[in-house]
Amino acid sequence: MSQTLLISVFAAASLSGAFTEIGRDFERAHPGARVRLNFAGTPQLVAQLEQGATADVFASADERWMQHLSEGGRLTAPGETFARNRLVFIVPRTNPARIGRLQDLARPGVKLVIGAETVPVGHYGREMLAKLANSPGFGSDFARRALANVVSQEENVKAVLGKVQIGEADAGICYRSDVTAPVARYVRVLEIPDPANVVASYPIAVLAAGTQPDLARQFVTHVLSAEGQRVLAKHGLIPIGSRAP
Amino acid sequence: MSPGAAGLSRPASAVSESAFRWLAVAASAALLAFLALPFLGLLARVSPREFVARLADPAVLEALRLSLVTSGAAAVVILMLGTPLAWLLATREFRGKRLIEVLVDLPMVLPPTVAGFALLMAFGRLGIAGRSLDAFGIQLPFTTLGVVVAQVFMAAPFFVAPARAGFMGVDRRLLDAAATLRASEPFTFFRVVLPLARPALVAGVAMSGARALGEFGATITFAGNMPGSTQTMPLAVYVALQSDLDTAVVLSVLLLAMSFGLLLGLRAAPAGFLWNRPSAGSRGF
Numbered sequence: 001m002s003q004t005l006l007i008s009v010f011a012a013a014s015l016s017g018a019f020t021e022i023g024r025d026f027e028r029a030h031p032g033a034r035v036r037l038n039f040a041g042t043p044q045l046v047a048q049l050e051q052g053a054t055a056d057v058f059a060s061a062d063e064r065w066m067q068h069l070s071e072g073g074r075l076t077a078p079g080e081t082f083a084r085n086r087l088v089f090i091v092p093r094t095n096p097a098r099i100g101r102l103q104d105l106a107r108p109g110v111k112l113v114i115g116a117e118t119v120p121v122g123h124y125g126r127e128m129l130a131k132l133a134n135s136p137g138f139g140s141d142f143a144r145r146a147l148a149n150v151v152s153q154e155e156n157v158k159a160v161l162g163k164v165q166i167g168e169a170d171a172g173i174c175y176r177s178d179v180t181a182p183v184a185r186y187v188r189v190l191e192i193p194d195p196a197n198v199v200a201s202y203p204i205a206v207l208a209a210g211t212q213p214d215l216a217r218q219f220v221t222h223v224l225s226a227e228g229q230r231v232l233a234k235h236g237l238i239p240i241g242s243r244a245p
Numbered sequence: 246m247s248p249g250a251a252g253l254s255r256p257a258s259a260v261s262e263s264a265f266r267w268l269a270v271a272a273s274a275a276l277l278a279f280l281a282l283p284f285l286g287l288l289a290r291v292s293p294r295e296f297v298a299r300l301a302d303p304a305v306l307e308a309l310r311l312s313l314v315t316s317g318a319a320a321v322v323i324l325m326l327g328t329p330l331a332w333l334l335a336t337r338e339f340r341g342k343r344l345i346e347v348l349v350d351l352p353m354v355l356p357p358t359v360a361g362f363a364l365l366m367a368f369g370r371l372g373i374a375g376r377s378l379d380a381f382g383i384q385l386p387f388t389t390l391g392v393v394v395a396q397v398f399m400a401a402p403f404f405v406a407p408a409r410a411g412f413m414g415v416d417r418r419l420l421d422a423a424a425t426l427r428a429s430e431p432f433t434f435f436r437v438v439l440p441l442a443r444p445a446l447v448a449g450v451a452m453s454g455a456r457a458l459g460e461f462g463a464t465i466t467f468a469g470n471m472p473g474s475t476q477t478m479p480l481a482v483y484v485a486l487q488s489d490l491d492t493a494v495v496l497s498v499l500l501l502a503m504s505f506g507l508l509l510g511l512r513a514a515p516a517g518f519l520w521n522r523p524s525a526g527s528r529g530f
Contacts, residue, residue, distance in 0.1 A: 043487030096370070111387060116470065118488040151387035152469025155483065163469065167371045168386045 006034045007212045007219060008054065010045045012061035012120065012202065013156040014085065014175050018235035019059065025231065026222050033215055041156030043118045049074060049207070056210030057219055059202060061085075061157075062120035066203040076213065079203030082223050084238040085175040086197050087121070087128050089190040090164050090183075097170035102190060103138060105171055106145035113160050113169040116153040121160065124198045125173040131196040161187075175200065177236030202237070284501060290494045299495040307473055308481035308496065315389060315477060316457035319396035320404075323453050327404045328446065332434070334405070335412035353402045360398060361466025368394060368467075391468035392475050396457035403456045404449035411445020412438065451511045455504050 011019045016039040023035035038045070042061045046069060049055060058075075059082070060066040066079035091099050097110045105112060115122025126147070133143040154160045157174050164172040165186040179189055204223055206216040222228050229239035299305060334346065352360055368375045368385045378385065385391035415438050423433040439446075461479040468475040470484065478500050485493035 041487070047486050094371075113469070116484055116487075118484065150471070152471050152475070153484075154470060155465070155487075159465075162466075163386075166365055166369060168365060168369050 004032055004034055005212055005215050006036060007056040007210070007215050008036045008038065009057040009059065009219065010038045010040075010049065010053075010055040011057075011059040012042045012045070013039050013158045014061055014121070014178055015039065015059055015202070015237075016158070017180055018083075018177070018232050018237060021231050021235070022223060022228055025227065026219055029222065030215070030218065035219065041115075041119045044155070049209075054209055054211065055207055056212050056216035057204065058207055059204045059223075060120070061200060061202055062123065063201055063203055064123070065120070066205060069205070069207075074208050075205045076208050077205060079205040080220070080224065081201050081240055082204045082220075082228075083202045083232045083240060085177050085200040085202065085236075086238065087124055087173055087192055087200070088176050088179065089171055089192065090161070090174055090179060090187040091171045091190065092164055092167040092169075093186055093188055094167055095188065096167065099171055099190070102132065102192070103142070106139075106142050106149065108145075108149070110149045111151045111168075111170040112146060112149040113152045113154060113163045113172040114150055115157055115160060115173070116155055119154070119156055120200060121157040121174060122153060124200050128173070128192060128196060128198040131198065132192070135193065135196050175236075179236065199238075287494065287497055287501060291491075291498055295491070296495055296498060299492065300499070302492065302495075304472065304481070305492065305496060305499070308476055308478045309499065311389070311392075311473070311476065312458060312478040312500075315392045315396055316400075316454055316460075318393045319400055319457040320450050320454040322393065322397050323401050323404045323457075324446070324450055327401055327449070327453075328408060331405050331408035331449075332412050332438075335409045349402055349405050351402075352399050357399060357460070357462025358466050361395060361463035364395060364398060364463060364467040386467060387469045387471065387475065389468075389474050392464050392477060395463040395467045396460045399460050399463050400453040400456040402453075404446075404453035407445050407449040407452065408442070411442035411449070414445070415441045448511055451507050455507045458504060458507075459500065 019037055023037050026035055027033055042065045046065050069075055070078060114125045117123060129143040129146050132138050133140055157178055160172040160174050161178055161183055163169040204220050206213060206220060210216050233239045366372050370379045385394050419437055420433060423437050459479055465480055470476050470480050478496055482493050482496045
């Protein structure tokens with residue numbers, strides 16, 4: 001009788017759809033292997049790992065936090081970028097603030113929800129607003145006025161989605177990949193022009209404190225394989241083979 | 246001879262009395278150590294000097310101010326609205342009383358995130374009651390008022406239960422005496438019942454205030470997380486844990502000290518003020 005080997009994967013909240021499917025595929029391809037997934041905001045996962053949680057694989061939504069773990073000596077090897085993502089604005093289908101174009105987001109009274117500065121989507125979002133402010137047709141105070149509209153700084157990207165889906169917020173900033181079919185029933189997407197968009201890089205690494213380094217390595221290989229990349233693309237992430245937007 | 250008496254006269258079982266006592270003490274000690282260790286761990290992380298220095302951090306002060314204001318306001322609302330409810334539950338029998346009791350207890354067992362979501366469905370701007378509020382220009386999500394609403398929802402049961410028990414403990418004979426003297430019900434309530442039930446009401450306010458102070462899940466789900474307007478101390482701890490561990494520790498210790506003080510003050514207060522329990526054997530009314 002074959003023994004069950006369990007690997008624990010800590011992954012950014014924005015990967016929940018893709019990694020759930022990849023985990024199932026991996027289990028099918030490796031009989032006897034079980035993948036336990038833990039999704040949360042990237043900084044929360046890092047805090048868990050630093051406070052002694054054991055995991056085999058870490059998939060981060062930005063390089064900042066992977067670098068942080070690397071400096072703490074918690075990785076077996078540097079993180080490898082396995083996917084990219086881009087930001088979008090979302091508004092509720094009902095569009096209570098009647099937002100027709102991106103410039104409307106800086107109009108006084110619009111309720112904007114973004115990620116907290118510590119969360120990758122919040123960090124990228126602020127960067128993107130600054131880039132928009134330097135884009136033609138936005139005005140240099142666009143970022144300042146948009147940030148003044150922020151009514152909540154959520155602790156992970158899925159919480160941003162929640163506030164917009166319910167229709168409580170007028171707009172939010174999330175990843176393109178977050179707008180899955182169930183979410184799209186409640187929100188409309190406003191695309192951000194390529195020059196101003198910030199491309200999120202997702203690195204993955206095997207953790208030094210893990211108990212199944214071999215299987216963990218195979219999981220990372222699977223994520224980087226054509227099959228893993230296909231699933232990531234299916235969930236709205238940008239595979240590393242293709243060019244960034 | 247009744248069957249019960251026969252049971253009582255049976256000789257001591259295999260476990261001797263001293264072993265029984267030791268087991269009880271050992272089990273209690275294990276649980277107490279388990280409860281105390283996390284707090285000790287927290288306290289061990291911070292030196293008193295650093296703690297005081299960091300208290301002056303504007304971010305800490307802002308969260309502290311917001312927490313005190315909101316949980317204080319929540320305690321007042323709960324006292325004003327919860328006292329009549331506790332009084333009615335203690336003194337009246339009516340159809341559907343069981344249902345109301347369950348409704349009042351529900352927030353104690355509900356996951357706070359579910360409570361926050363339910364609050365959005367009720368008082369969000371698209372919620373069943375929120376639409377009317379919105380028409381009057383009242384918005385709760387993303388506002389300090391929304392924080393108070395979430396706290397009241399989660400903390401009210403912690404007041405109603407002890408307050409009700411307090412009212413039930415008031416000696417019925419005193420009320421009969423008041424009635425004999427032709428005191429009206431309002432007069433009796435304010436001059437006889439409230440003073441007698443005061444210890445229970447104070448205990449209930451402290452418990453619910455402490456619960457409101459520690460509220461996290463319903464607040465972040467319903468009111469969001471914004472420094473200065475909705476980021477209370479528990480939310481600030483959560484965010485600081487991801488970025489600034491030292492601030493997280495200071496905020497945690499501060500919360501711990503406040504909750505500890507509130508609950509201890511409740512027990513250490515002058516006996517006459519808090520614990521003048523009605524005479525034993527009195528029936529509820």
